[in-house]
Amino acid sequence: DAKTTQPPSMDCAEGRAANLPCNHSTISGNEYVYWYRQIHSQGPQYIIHGLKNNETNEMASLIITEDRKSSTLILPHATLRDTAVYYCIVRVETSGSRLTFGEGTQLTVNP
């Protein structure tokens, strides 16, 4: 699975959009971009995933650059409950379903 690079931490004001970047310059054509988050002392929670098109669901939007070497997770209106570690993971969807977690980004939403 391709390696990803994320900033270790970010801050965001409550009610504003949180934009979390992820670099995956070695991504292969059949690898998907997945985002999970982990709130303190809980298990990770699936957020969204995509291959090359931008994706949106009730939690977030995923913007993937045209060359697929980077992506941005957007939380449109961050709340205090969005404070968590956000993990960007790149993998082939059928690679046994295993996920390899990097260090992620600690997002802190401030009141």
Place this chain on the structure above:
Amino acid sequence: GAVVSQHPSWVICKSGTSVKIECRSLDFQATTMFWYRQFPKQSLMLMATSNEGSKATYEQGVEKDKFLINHASLTLSTLTVTSAHPEDSSFYICSARDPTGIQALHFGNGTRLTVT
């Protein structure tokens, strides 16, 4: 949506004893489940892949005789930490893939193990 239940959520045991952690998929069948371990301020580390009806596959450096995994049904996998020591104190998390869903892995809420 799909739910993975993990039990217990926390456990304290004495050094030398064994502890069993259960992971259940509540509304889907999971032929494969995964066990992770997470130390404070660190990321999740995959320990092993649990396959229903067959032996688990362990990651390099994980002792299979210490961390016993059983996946006897399509909805239940168990991790037993045998002869636990204080260095085994950690946050253990299981996950399972819903084959009918959006190819996402669903995670339990973890088990906090403290060995005294």
